[in-house]
Amino acid sequence: MERLSISKFWRIRKLHYTLAYSKCKKCGYAFYPPKHVCPKCGSSDLEQRTPPREGKLISWTKLYEVPFYFEDQKPIYIGLINLGEVNVMAQIVDVLSEDELREGAEMEMVFRRVKQDGTAGLIYYGMKFRPAHRSGSSKQGQ
Amino acid sequence: MSVLPESKVGIVGWGSYFPIYRLSMEEIEKEWGFPNGTGNGLGMKEKAVAYIDEDATTMGYEAARNAIARSEIDPKKIGAVFFGTESKPYAVKPSATILAEALGITPDTMASDLEFACRAGSEGMRASIGLVSSGMIGYALAVGSDTAQANPGDILEFTASSGASAFVIGPSREAAAVFEASYSYVTDTPDFWRRGLSPYPLHGEAFTGEPAYFDHIINAVKGLLEKTGLRASDFDYAVFHQPNGKFPLKVGERLGFPKDKVIPGLLTPFVGNTYNGSALSGLSNLLDIAKAGSRILLAPFGSGAGSDAYSIIVTDKAEVKRSLAPTVSYYLKRKVNITYSEYAKFRRLIKKIGGD
Ligand SMILES: [Zn+2]
Numbered sequence: 001m002e003r004l005s006i007s008k009f010w011r012i013r014k015l016h017y018t019l020a021y022s023k024c025k026k027c028g029y030a031f032y033p034p035k036h037v038c039p040k041c042g043s044s045d046l047e048q049r050t051p052p053r054e055g056k057l058i059s060w061t062k063l064y065e066v067p068f069y070f071e072d073q074k075p076i077y078i079g080l081i082n083l084g085e086v087n088v089m090a091q092i093v094d095v096l097s098e099d100e101l102r103e104g105a106e107m108e109m110v111f112r113r114v115k116q117d118g119t120a121g122l123i124y125y126g127m128k129f130r131p132a133h134r135s136g137s138s139k140q141g142q
Numbered sequence: 143m144s145v146l147p148e149s150k151v152g153i154v155g156w157g158s159y160f161p162i163y164r165l166s167m168e169e170i171e172k173e174w175g176f177p178n179g180t181g182n183g184l185g186m187k188e189k190a191v192a193y194i195d196e197d198a199t200t201m202g203y204e205a206a207r208n209a210i211a212r213s214e215i216d217p218k219k220i221g222a223v224f225f226g227t228e229s230k231p232y233a234v235k236p237s238a239t240i241l242a243e244a245l246g247i248t249p250d251t252m253a254s255d256l257e258f259a260c261r262a263g264s265e266g267m268r269a270s271i272g273l274v275s276s277g278m279i280g281y282a283l284a285v286g287s288d289t290a291q292a293n294p295g296d297i298l299e300f301t302a303s304s305g306a307s308a309f310v311i312g313p314s315r316e317a318a319a320v321f322e323a324s325y326s327y328v329t330d331t332p333d334f335w336r337r338g339l340s341p342y343p344l345h346g347e348a349f350t351g352e353p354a355y356f357d358h359i360i361n362a363v364k365g366l367l368e369k370t371g372l373r374a375s376d377f378d379y380a381v382f383h384q385p386n387g388k389f390p391l392k393v394g395e396r397l398g399f400p401k402d403k404v405i406p407g408l409l410t411p412f413v414g415n416t417y418n419g420s421a422l423s424g425l426s427n428l429l430d431i432a433k434a435g436s437r438i439l440l441a442p443f444g445s446g447a448g449s450d451a452y453s454i455i456v457t458d459k460a461e462v463k464r465s466l467a468p469t470v471s472y473y474l475k476r477k478v479n480i481t482y483s484e485y486a487k488f489r490r491l492i493k494k495i496g497g498d
Contacts, residue, residue: 017244072194072487072494093193094162096478111203111244112195123231125200125240133476 009124016126019109021086022046030085051083054132057105058082060092069115081107081129094130101131108132147275148324152317153454154215154281155310155463157208158426159201160413160473163191167300169482174295181300185387189414190477191485192289192304198227199237202287203244205306205419208467209283210245212318213310217245220310221279222252224266226286226418228259233338241285252279259334260383261444262286263307263418268324268450270311281312286418286442293342294491301386303414307422318460319429319438321452323370327362328448335446350445355385358449359393359441366439366451374398377453378436381407381424383443385415399439406431407438412474425454427470434458 014020015033022034026043032051037044060079063070070076070091077092079101093110095101107129114126166188167181181187192201202225210217225238238253247253252273256262263286270282287306292298314320333354336343346354359382367373374380380399382390387410394404407424409416416423421442428438433456440452486492 013243018246093195096162096476111200111207113197113200114195123197125244128195133472 006122009122016114016124017111018050019083019088019127020048020050023049023085032086032088049085051086051088053109055081055083055107055129057092057101057103057107058087059103060101077101079107079129091128092130093128096131106132146323148271148321150275150314151271151311152314152320152457153309153429154312154316154318155209155211155213156308156318156426156429157205157210157212157467158305158307158419158423158470158473159204159208160190160305160416160423160470161192161196161201162477163193163480163484163488164188164477165191165480165482165485169485170299173482174299184300185391185411186300186414187411188479189301189303190305190416191480191488194488194490196289196304197231198229198287198289198306199225199231199240201289201304201306201419202227202237202285202308203241205287205308206241206245206283206285209308209310211467212463213281213312214463214466215281215310215312217247218250220247220251220281220283222270222273222282223247223254224263224269224282224284225253225255226258226261226263226266226284227255227288228257228262228336228417229289229291230255230257241283245283247283258448259444259446260288260385260415260417260420261442261448261450263422264442264444264450265326267309267311267422267452268326270309271321271324274311274313281310284309284311286420286422288417288419289489290415290417291336291342291489294486296342298343298345301410301415303416305413305416305419305423307419307426309422316459317457318463319454319456322437322455323366324450324452325362325365325369326448326450327358327365329358331358331445331447333445333447345445350385351389354445354447355383355389355443356393356396358447359383359443359451360397362449362451363397363439363441366453370453372453374439376437377439378403379407379428379432380404380439380441381421381428382441383421383449384408384410384424385420387411409470409474423470429456429460430464430469430471432456432460434460
């Protein structure tokens with residue numbers, strides 16, 4: 001089983017925890033994941049931004065062939081989600097029915113385990129998405 | 143009653159989280175050969191089950207995010223993060239630092255995991271009251287979260303479940319509910335435990351009811367009433383630790399709280415016993431629904447054993463804050479039933495060799 005790199009994850013943990021992205025101050029291009037230079041114009045004058053927690057589903061797919069760390073979750077849903085200035089690709093969880101995965105559906109970030117290094121190694125946390133049903137969140141009682 | 147330090151602070155934000163999966167009592171009865179109705183006899187309908195990629199830390203994060211949204215403060219202003227759990231993903235390595243980092247609270251903060259069976263989150267709340275009321279810090283975050291484990295086939299399996307609640311404690315002038323008084327009562331009582339390398343807890347059978355749950359909650363509540371001069375009839379709601387659907391009603395009756403004051407904060411029949419999330423989620427639900435001016439008695443309990451009793455008064459700020467995050471009722475309604483075998487996989491009771 002491959003060993004995951006502790007230092008590599010640790011350096012970019014904020015990125016995993018918030019899906020922070022880069023925006024080029026010169027040409028205005030926004031991209032995720034962040035890089036040191038703008039892939040459009042080559043400028044290194046970039047700022048890091050935090051996206052909103054809610055976004056809209058652009059498209060999705062269902063995977064039966066998955067990396068080993070998703071073996072016990074298959075099949076998994078992977079979606080392309082628009083978060084304002086950037087689009088991100090991420091796992092979609094808590095899907096009650098595929099009807100929830102129509103184009104334009106509201107998605108919200110959830111904090112989950114992404115990988116773990118066996119039973120004794122580190123647990124890697126990060127953001128996934130789930131269908132959001134926030135309307136009437138102040139309803140009374142049960 | 144003299145002015146207590148508690149009255150300077152209150153709950154400025156609250157939030158809960160429950161996973162979407164539910165396991166019915168019938169599934170457990172069928173699997174392990176219990177008579178039909180065993181679960182209902184415990185006052186249970188179904189229990190919440192965390193998915194494979196969820197643990198006490200991820201659920202604590204979701205509850206805390208909701209609490210911070212309702213607090214309307216910059217997370218950087220939080221000066222302490224207390225994470226109460228008995229299902230730590232790591233035996234050694236704090237979950238509190240993961241929460242603090244992911245929520246944007248680090249690095250200028252205290253952070254620690256607390257352990258006291260089901261009562262650690264509540265101890266975190268009382269410690270937060272002390273830190274904020276003394277002026278040492280401006281705000282504190284107290285979280286109670288568990289993916290409670292039960293030996294498969296044990297009676298505990300009917301109730302042990304997953305969920306979390308969190309509270310941002312801050313100045314009373316900003317609070318949705320203010321603390322009036324608090325009182326703690328602990329003794330060395332071996333009613334329930336789990337040794338270091340055991341995957342599941344053991345319980346001292348006859349020990350769990352009278353000398354543990356009832357004795358400690360009753361003494362904590364009596365201590366609070368004595369300290370404040372309040373009577374049971376002065377409270378509009380009472381929330382007790384909820385190991386099943388029956389004990390909270392019984393202890394309420396003994397203390398003079400009628401059923402209709404206990405039921406609005408009783409969530410165990412629908413989600414199970416979420417351990418550190420148990421009584422605190424009951425409180426969270428009351429903050430979602432109670433009118434300004436309501437007085438709430440909160441009495442969590444933890445095995446080993448101890449109980450805290452709090453008197454809490456809801457303010458007119460609660461109503462405005464409610465819409466800033468999903469309510470408990472939102473999570474209760476968004477659910478899907480699973481089979482025992484799915485539950486066994488989700489909670490890693492069965493594992494594929496060579497899998498992760
Ligand atoms: Zn550019």
